[in-house]
Amino acid sequence: MKSGLNFLIAAKRCEIAELQQLSLTSALVNVTGRLIHGLQRERGLSNLFLASQGEQFAGPRCEQVAECEKLDAELRACFDTLDTEPARMGNGARLFSRIAYVLQGLDALPGLRERIHARGWSPRRTTDAYVRLIAGLLGVVFEAADSATDPEVSRQLVAMFNFMQAKEFAGQERATGAGLFAAGRAHFAEQQRLLHLIESQERCLQVFNEFAGAQATALDADGRAAPNLAELERLRRILCTAPDGGTLDAQLSQTWFDCCSRRMDRMKAVEDGLAGELVQVCQHKVAAATADLSRYEALDAAATRETDALSFFQEAPPTPVATTVGAGMPGLPTPAQGYGLHLERSILELVQEQARRLQAMGDELETVRASLNERKVIERPKGLLMAHRHLSEEEAHKTMRQMAMNQNRRLIEVAEGVLAMAEVLPARRP
Amino acid sequence: MKSGLNFLIAAKRCEIAELQQLSLTSALVNVTGRLIHGLQRERGLSNLFLASQGEQFAGPRCEQVAECEKLDAELRACFDTLDTEPARMGNGARLFSRIAYVLQGLDALPGLRERIHARGWSPRRTTDAYVRLIAGLLGVVFEAADSATDPEVSRQLVAMFNFMQAKEFAGQERATGAGLFAAGRAHFAEQQRLLHLIESQERCLQVFNEFAGAQATALDADGRAAPNLAELERLRRILCTAPDGGTLDAQLSQTWFDCCSRRMDRMKAVEDGLAGELVQVCQHKVAAATADLSRYEALDAAATRETDALSFFQEAPPTPVATTVGAGMPGLPTPAQGYGLHLERSILELVQEQARRLQAMGDELETVRASLNERKVIERPKGLLMAHRHLSEEEAHKTMRQMAMNQNRRLIEVAEGVLAMAEVLPARRP
Numbered sequence: 001m002k003s004g005l006n007f008l009i010a011a012k013r014c015e016i017a018e019l020q021q022l023s024l025t026s027a028l029v030n031v032t033g034r035l036i037h038g039l040q041r042e043r044g045l046s047n048l049f050l051a052s053q054g055e056q057f058a059g060p061r062c063e064q065v066a067e068c069e070k071l072d073a074e075l076r077a078c079f080d081t082l083d084t085e086p087a088r089m090g091n092g093a094r095l096f097s098r099i100a101y102v103l104q105g106l107d108a109l110p111g112l113r114e115r116i117h118a119r120g121w122s123p124r125r126t127t128d129a130y131v132r133l134i135a136g137l138l139g140v141v142f143e144a145a146d147s148a149t150d151p152e153v154s155r156q157l158v159a160m161f162n163f164m165q166a167k168e169f170a171g172q173e174r175a176t177g178a179g180l181f182a183a184g185r186a187h188f189a190e191q192q193r194l195l196h197l198i199e200s201q202e203r204c205l206q207v208f209n210e211f212a213g214a215q216a217t218a219l220d221a222d223g224r225a226a227p228n229l230a231e232l233e234r235l236r237r238i239l240c241t242a243p244d245g246g247t248l249d250a251q252l253s254q255t256w257f258d259c260c261s262r263r264m265d266r267m268k269a270v271e272d273g274l275a276g277e278l279v280q281v282c283q284h285k286v287a288a289a290t291a292d293l294s295r296y297e298a299l300d301a302a303a304t305r306e307t308d309a310l311s312f313f314q315e316a317p318p319t320p321v322a323t324t325v326g327a328g329m330p331g332l333p334t335p336a337q338g339y340g341l342h343l344e345r346s347i348l349e350l351v352q353e354q355a356r357r358l359q360a361m362g363d364e365l366e367t368v369r370a371s372l373n374e375r376k377v378i379e380r381p382k383g384l385l386m387a388h389r390h391l392s393e394e395e396a397h398k399t400m401r402q403m404a405m406n407q408n409r410r411l412i413e414v415a416e417g418v419l420a421m422a423e424v425l426p427a428r429r430p
Numbered sequence: 431m432k433s434g435l436n437f438l439i440a441a442k443r444c445e446i447a448e449l450q451q452l453s454l455t456s457a458l459v460n461v462t463g464r465l466i467h468g469l470q471r472e473r474g475l476s477n478l479f480l481a482s483q484g485e486q487f488a489g490p491r492c493e494q495v496a497e498c499e500k501l502d503a504e505l506r507a508c509f510d511t512l513d514t515e516p517a518r519m520g521n522g523a524r525l526f527s528r529i530a531y532v533l534q535g536l537d538a539l540p541g542l543r544e545r546i547h548a549r550g551w552s553p554r555r556t557t558d559a560y561v562r563l564i565a566g567l568l569g570v571v572f573e574a575a576d577s578a579t580d581p582e583v584s585r586q587l588v589a590m591f592n593f594m595q596a597k598e599f600a601g602q603e604r605a606t607g608a609g610l611f612a613a614g615r616a617h618f619a620e621q622q623r624l625l626h627l628i629e630s631q632e633r634c635l636q637v638f639n640e641f642a643g644a645q646a647t648a649l650d651a652d653g654r655a656a657p658n659l660a661e662l663e664r665l666r667r668i669l670c671t672a673p674d675g676g677t678l679d680a681q682l683s684q685t686w687f688d689c690c691s692r693r694m695d696r697m698k699a700v701e702d703g704l705a706g707e708l709v710q711v712c713q714h715k716v717a718a719a720t721a722d723l724s725r726y727e728a729l730d731a732a733a734t735r736e737t738d739a740l741s742f743f744q745e746a747p748p749t750p751v752a753t754t755v756g757a758g759m760p761g762l763p764t765p766a767q768g769y770g771l772h773l774e775r776s777i778l779e780l781v782q783e784q785a786r787r788l789q790a791m792g793d794e795l796e797t798v799r800a801s802l803n804e805r806k807v808i809e810r811p812k813g814l815l816m817a818h819r820h821l822s823e824e825e826a827h828k829t830m831r832q833m834a835m836n837q838n839r840r841l842i843e844v845a846e847g848v849l850a851m852a853e854v855l856p857a858r859r860p
Contacts, residue, residue, distance in 0.1 A: 001506050001507075001510060002506075002509060002514070002533075003533060004529075004531070004532075004533035004534045004537065006514070006530075007526045007529045007533060008527070010526045011523045011524070011525075011526035011527040011530060012523070013514075014522030014526060015523040017522075018522075018523065079432060079437070084432070084436070084437070084440035084443070092440070092441065092447075093441045093442070093444040093445040093448065093788055094441070094789075095441075096438075096440045096441035097441040097781065097785045097788050098785065099434075099437045100434040100435070100436075100438040100441060100781045100784075101434070101781045101782065102434075103434035103437060104434045104742050104778045104781055105742045107433075107434065108743060111740045112740065112743055115740070129743040132742070132743060133742075146792075149523075310541045312534050312535045312537075312562070313535075313558075313559040313562060313563075347534065348534045351527065351530045351534055352531065354527050354530075355527045355528065355531055358523055359524075362576075
């Protein structure tokens, strides 16, 4: 028969295993981030190559493709190290499913590159293809963030996911702006797209600031205060204020691309800093849990089962818990006071301490995850609006934002309202 | 190198493993429910034994103790079958921690029984001791419900947890009422407690009805429509309307106990029905997932990687997803149309189908879990009020309900408000 102490130890071992799993997941997120960075650059160079009718950027593009092929191999190797034995990974089904999708995309990449080399696809279509692949890769990061069972690690992963998402919007901004400059002519829809991308970055960075540690936030603030940002804002102004159909200086295409690239490289440095912090947090937590485990393993279960067995019932909860009357989840007893120093009571004490800690962690985890879910709540009604009112994504988002302003409510509240309305919306027109 | 197909299969295997784990968890919940039922009866008989100064119910109590000892052994055996290898159980740390706590309580049970036999403890203190142990057992059920990764199973477990919780409130009502009748005298605080317990049952049954399948709900409705219920309500009226200090017919003690016991036995039957349904749902789902797995394993990965690799990029999403622009989680492509019947595209199709299904399941799971979390949100501020204003749990609950009525808001909204206020509340008086 397993004793309470056995299960106390089993619980601690589970915690350690989960934390070790998180270390692996963090490594995966890190390699994924590097491939994303490489593909973002490849996307930009491919755009410049296509915009120049293949006369420029052929060399840099080839070099970047070679670089990405290396990163691709590295990520596949990292996927291979994952333990795909069932039930070894929490959240395994969803993570593996995302990886399966990404691998389909990576397998398709050589074909895409051939099309670009042959200039068979437009810059826009090319951009969309890379965007889709990168979205798939970010999906892997999202699942990693959603699977973390430790609130502090989850917090870091949510920060990181949002930062990577912001960087991807910055990359799409680079591609869109480069296309506009290269075309030499302003285009209203593309300008709107640009504004939307800038705003999306800001929103993601806001979430990032909310969840990231002070160190990473400081690093990011440094990067954003750089002189480069003034140049970026100047070029953004030129791009966004030109009248529809007005002339743009095609020579600025390269300037814009370099300016955006410097910014993205800086963002990558912040991302690497986050990844480093993440590894440290995991290591620190594994060490602490391992120390607890040694303490538990040194205890003698047999000695504790005989004497004063009534302590379970005797300690009076000094602070409130819903153990007696009242609806609600079965509460856990609060810290017992006046336990004395009887060794024989220490297991009960340890059990209660651990249970309370796990419950507090669970509560905090929910708060962190809520921020991931909040985005889902905003995304779903956006999709509804797009389907039912034939809006583009930008238009749908703008509509919801306008509703929020008009009704003086938060975007999330409007989103919930739209979802609640979903059942009475007319069926989608064919 | 593992292919997309490998990970598609790995994801499906994880799903199957999680469902099999849920079957084990369901079995655990079932045995736990049986021990809870036994302990509820033991609590009631112990109360009657104590109230009669040890002159009555000694025999039935002894028989019930023997019955509970059997169930205790059965539950311990069930705990022993759990795979405590780290990372074999999702949510392992929390579940094992709850089990460790329960085992401490079960170890303490013989000591409690001795005290009762020697009539060393009051009925109230005795009741509280059983309440604490049963709350610990319900905690195991709570973790089981919180750990389910399949929304349908989670829904059933949430229904079951709420039903078991309702039944426990019914058990506490039985004990409280039996004590009042046996004492032969009405007591205001105990009458309030009774009313609170009745109301708590109703609340739990409401959640149960929301989440349970039609079959179980019907079964429950049958049980509640029974003639027994009229008798129960008549006795409740006698108990609750007697003036403070007024006489109660001590002879009704047995009548009350039997009437409440019949109700609880009926509730146990509903609970068993739920457990049966749960096993069926799990089996059905494992079978479906296994059939999918066979389909996947029959596919030939190599044949699919060469031809028309661009399909990943080519299918145009006909419905909206946040893959291109816009903040939010990286979306998954929506069903591709006009795929044709090319075998070589079917893996991509399968990957997308699976990813969409898992995402939809995740969304639904959140909704179900929210109901568990909503209770936590209501419990925490209740605790705050109790600590800061020195209220009993009933008083705290009543205060919050009164606030909700005064402000015309939902209880959950008031709860959130109290939590938000927590930081500015004065420190707890010593």
